[in-house]
Amino acid sequence: MADKQTIKGCCPLDCPDTCAWIAHVEDGKVVRVTGDKDHPFTRGVLCAKVNDYPARTYSPDRLLYPLRRAGKKGSGQFERISWEEAVDTIAARFDQVINEHGAEALMPVTYFGSMGAAQKHAPMRLLNALGASDMHGNICGAPSIAILGDGHEIGFDPEDYIHAKLIILWGVNVLTTGHHHWHFLSEARKRNGARIICIDPRRTRTAAQCDQHIAIRPGSDAALAAGMARILFKENLTDLDYAGQIAHDLDAYREQVEPWTPERVAEACGIEAETVISLARDFASAEPAMIRSGIGPQQNAFGESVVWGLSALSILSGHARSKGGGLSIFNLPDINLGLSARADLKQEKTRSLDMTRLSEILNDETTANPVKGLLVWGTNPAVVLPNSAEIRRGLEREDLFTVVLEHFMTDTARYADIILPSTTQLEHFDVVSPWGHYYMAANNPAIAPLGESKSHGEIMRLVARRMGLNHPAMQESDEEIAAAGLPPELPLEALKKEGWRKHAPAPAGIPAPDKRISLAGYPAPAATPSRDGAAADSLHLLTPKSHYFLNSSFANMARQQQAEGGPKLEMSSEDAAMRNLADGQSIVIRNGQGTLKTALNISENIRPGTVSLSGKWWSSKDNDDAVGNFLVPSAWSPTGQPAFNDVLVQVESA
Ligand SMILES: Nc1nc2c(c(=O)[nH]1)N[C@H]1C(S)=C(S)[C@@H](COP(=O)(O)OP(=O)(O)OC[C@H]3O[C@@H](n4cnc5c(=O)[nH]c(N)nc54)[C@H](O)[C@@H]3O)O[C@H]1N2
Numbered sequence: 001m002a003d004k005q006t007i008k009g010c011c012p013l014d015c016p017d018t019c020a021w022i023a024h025v026e027d028g029k030v031v032r033v034t035g036d037k038d039h040p041f042t043r044g045v046l047c048a049k050v051n052d053y054p055a056r057t058y059s060p061d062r063l064l065y066p067l068r069r070a071g072k073k074g075s076g077q078f079e080r081i082s083w084e085e086a087v088d089t090i091a092a093r094f095d096q097v098i099n100e101h102g103a104e105a106l107m108p109v110t111y112f113g114s115m116g117a118a119q120k121h122a123p124m125r126l127l128n129a130l131g132a133s134d135m136h137g138n139i140c141g142a143p144s145i146a147i148l149g150d151g152h153e154i155g156f157d158p159e160d161y162i163h164a165k166l167i168i169l170w171g172v173n174v175l176t177t178g179h180h181h182w183h184f185l186s187e188a189r190k191r192n193g194a195r196i197i198c199i200d201p202r203r204t205r206t207a208a209q210c211d212q213h214i215a216i217r218p219g220s221d222a223a224l225a226a227g228m229a230r231i232l233f234k235e236n237l238t239d240l241d242y243a244g245q246i247a248h249d250l251d252a253y254r255e256q257v258e259p260w261t262p263e264r265v266a267e268a269c270g271i272e273a274e275t276v277i278s279l280a281r282d283f284a285s286a287e288p289a290m291i292r293s294g295i296g297p298q299q300n301a302f303g304e305s306v307v308w309g310l311s312a313l314s315i316l317s318g319h320a321r322s323k324g325g326g327l328s329i330f331n332l333p334d335i336n337l338g339l340s341a342r343a344d345l346k347q348e349k350t351r352s353l354d355m356t357r358l359s360e361i362l363n364d365e366t367t368a369n370p371v372k373g374l375l376v377w378g379t380n381p382a383v384v385l386p387n388s389a390e391i392r393r394g395l396e397r398e399d400l401f402t403v404v405l406e407h408f409m410t411d412t413a414r415y416a417d418i419i420l421p422s423t424t425q426l427e428h429f430d431v432v433s434p435w436g437h438y439y440m441a442a443n444n445p446a447i448a449p450l451g452e453s454k455s456h457g458e459i460m461r462l463v464a465r466r467m468g469l470n471h472p473a474m475q476e477s478d479e480e481i482a483a484a485g486l487p488p489e490l491p492l493e494a495l496k497k498e499g500w501r502k503h504a505p506a507p508a509g510i511p512a513p514d515k516r517i518s519l520a521g522y523p524a525p526a527a528t529p530s531r532d533g534a535a536a537d538s539l540h541l542l543t544p545k546s547h548y549f550l551n552s553s554f555a556n557m558a559r560q561q562q563a564e565g566g567p568k569l570e571m572s573s574e575d576a577a578m579r580n581l582a583d584g585q586s587i588v589i590r591n592g593q594g595t596l597k598t599a600l601n602i603s604e605n606i607r608p609g610t611v612s613l614s615g616k617w618w619s620s621k622d623n624d625d626a627v628g629n630f631l632v633p634s635a636w637s638p639t640g641q642p643a644f645n646d647v648l649v650q651v652e653s654a
Pocket residue numbers: 014015016049140170171172173174176177178199200201202204216217218219220221293294295296297542543544545546547548549550551552645
C-alpha cells in the first residue's frame with residue numbers, strides 16, 4: 001500500500017488570489033495539488049496555470065545543481081559545480097567587489113516570482129548585512145502604490161463584492177488574472193441583479209461574460225473618469241457631504257474636470273458620448289456601485305491620472321462608504337512581511353536603486369559608482385523589464401558578477417556567472433500575504449528539496465556564514481524568517497496548522513480635517529504624448545497577461561505553451577485589411593526600439609488601432625523571440641511605472 005499524506009500549502013505566485021492548496025503526497029512524491037475546498041476564495045480549484053504545479057517541481061528542465069558559466073554570457077553554457085565551490089566563489093567575488101568598489105556596488109534585483117516572505121526577503125537579509133545598495137521601484141502598479149501613500153482607499157474586502165448593485169471592471173481581466181474573484185461578482189449578479197460592465201480595448205474572456213463592454217482606446221481612461229466626474233457634479237449626483245470629509249480640494253477638482261464634456265471624452269476615448277453619460281448616471285444611481293480596476297490601464301505614462309480619477313469617482317459618488325461600494329485595486333491585509341528582510345541590519349544608510357531602470361543602471365558608463373555585482377531572485381528581468389535588448393547588453397558586461405537563483409534556465413539565468421538552484425513551493429516553508437484578499441496563508445513543505453536545490457533562507461545562511469556575517473539574524477531558520485512580520489494575533493504555529501487565516505485591516509473611517517486627501521493631483525492628460533508625431537499607420541501595442549502563464553513563469557512548460565498556442569499578435573480585421581495581411585501569416589512588428597516576428601491572429605476581439613501580444617514569452621525557447629519588451633522603450637509614469645502599454649508599432653508582412 002502506498003504511503004499517502006496531504007499537506008497544507010499555498011500558491012506563492014504574484015496573483016491576487018493567493019490560493020490555499022493541498023499537496024497530495026504518495027510514497028514521498030507529490031502526485032497532485034488541489035485547491036482547498038474550505039478556503040473562501042480558492043473553493044476547491046486552482047487555475048489553468050498552476051493546477052499541475054508538480055510538473056514544475058519535477059520538470060526534467062528543472063535546475064537542480066549549482067552551475068558555473070562555461071561560455072559567453074547569454075550563451076546558456078554552464079558546468080555543474082559543488083555547493084561548496086559555488087558559495088566560495090560568490091563569497092570571494094562579493095568580497096572583491098566590496099573591497100574594490102564598496103558594498104554599494106552590489107545590487108539586489110528581485111520581484112514577486114514568489115510572494116513568500118522567506119523566498120522573497122531572505123536574500124535581502126544577506127545584502128542588507130553586507131551594506132549593499134537597496135532596491136526600490138515597482139514594475140507592476142506603481143501608481144497604485146503612490147496613491148496609497150497619499151492616503152487614498154483603493155481596496156476593500158472583496159467578499160463584500162456580493163453587495164454591489166453595479167460593477168465596473170475597469171481594465172482588469174478577472175477571469176484570466178484572478179478568477180476566484182469572479183465568484184463574488186457573479187454572486188452580486190445573482191443576489192442583486194447587479195450589472196457588470198467591462199472597460200477594456202480588448203473583448204477579453206472577462207468582457208465576454210459581462211452585460212456591457214466598452215472598448216475604450218488604450219491610455220484614455222483618465223479622460224473617461226474626468227468626464228464621469230463632470231456629469232456627477234453637473235447633475236448633482238455627488239455625495240458632497242461625505243466627499244468633503246475625505247478630500248480637501250473638491251472645488252479644484254470640479255474645475256479640473258470641467259473641460260471634459262461628453263463629446264470631448266467621446267473623442268479622446270473613441271466611444272459614444274451617450275455611453276459616457278449613461279455610464280456616469282448608472283454608476284451614480286446604483287446603491288452601491290463598485291469599480292474593480294487592474295494593472296493594464298496604469299502601465300502607461302500617466303497611470304497616476306487613471307487611479308486618481310477612479311478614486312475620485314469612488315469618493316464623489318459616496319459609494320466608498322457603503323459595503324460593497326468604492327474602488328478595489330489592491331486589497332491588502334494590514335501586515336508587513338517585508339520585515340523579514342531586516343533592513344535594520346544595515347550599518348549605514350545606503351543608496352537605493354530603481355530596479356525598473358536596470359537597463360540604465362547597467363549601461364551608464366559615466367556613473368561614479370557602477371554596479372559590479374548582482375544578486376537576482378524571483379524575477380526574470382531580461383523578459384519583464386522595458387528595453388529588453390539594453391538589459392541584455394548590460395548583463396553581458398564582463399566586469400559584472402551576476403548570481404541568479406532560479407528553477408529554470410530563464411533568459412536572465414543565461415547571463416549569470418553562478419546559478420543556484422532554488423526549491424519550489426512544494427519543497428520549502430513559507431508565509432504568503434495576498435494582494436487581492438485578506439487571507440494570510442502558510443506553506444508547509446510537502447517533500448524534501450529535489451536534487452541539490454535549496455530554499456532562499458538556506459542560501460542566505462550558507463553565504464552569510466562563508467562571508468563571516470555572524471549576527472544571529474543570519475542563521476535564523478526559514479520559519480523564523482517567514483514569521484518576522486507576523487503580528488502577535490497571528491502566531492506562526494496557528495497559521496501552519498490551519499493553513500490560512502483572515503486578517504482584515506481596520507476600516508479607514510473619516511480622516512481628521514487636516515489629514516484629508518487631494519483629488520486634483522494628477523489631471524487627465526489633454527492628449528496622449530506617445531502619439532505626438534506618430535506615423536498615421538501606427539498601432540497601439542498592448543502586452544497583457546496571458547491565460548496560461550504567470551508573467552514569464554510557465555512560458556517554458558510544454559502543457560502551458562501548448563494551451564497558449566504560441567505567440568501571436570491580435571489585430572482587428574479592419575487593420576489587417578489595410579495592410580493586406582491574412583490570418584495566421586507571419587508578420588513583423590517593429591518600432592524605433594526593436595523588431596519581433598510572430599504569427600498574426602485576426603480577431604474581432606480588439607478595437608481597431610490597437611494590437612495585442614499577450615504572454616511574456618522567452619527568447620530562449622523556440623518561439624521567434626516574441627519578447628514583448630524588446631519593443632517597450634524606457635519610459636515611466638511620474639511615480640516610476642514602466643509604460644508597458646504605451647507603445648506604438650508598425651506591422652507588416654514578414
Ligand atoms: N493568467 C495570469 N494571471 C495573472 C498574471 C499573469 O501573467 N497571467 N499576472 C498577475 C499579475 S503580476 C498582475 S499585476 C495581475 C494583473 O491583472 P490585470 O490587470 O487583470 O491584467 P493585465 O492583463 O495587465 O491588464 C488587464 C486588462 O487591461 C487592459 N488594458 C490595457 N491597457 C488599457 C487601458 O489603457 N485602458 C483600459 N481600460 N484597459 C487597458 C488589457 O487589455 C487587459 O485585458 O494579474 C495577475 N494574474
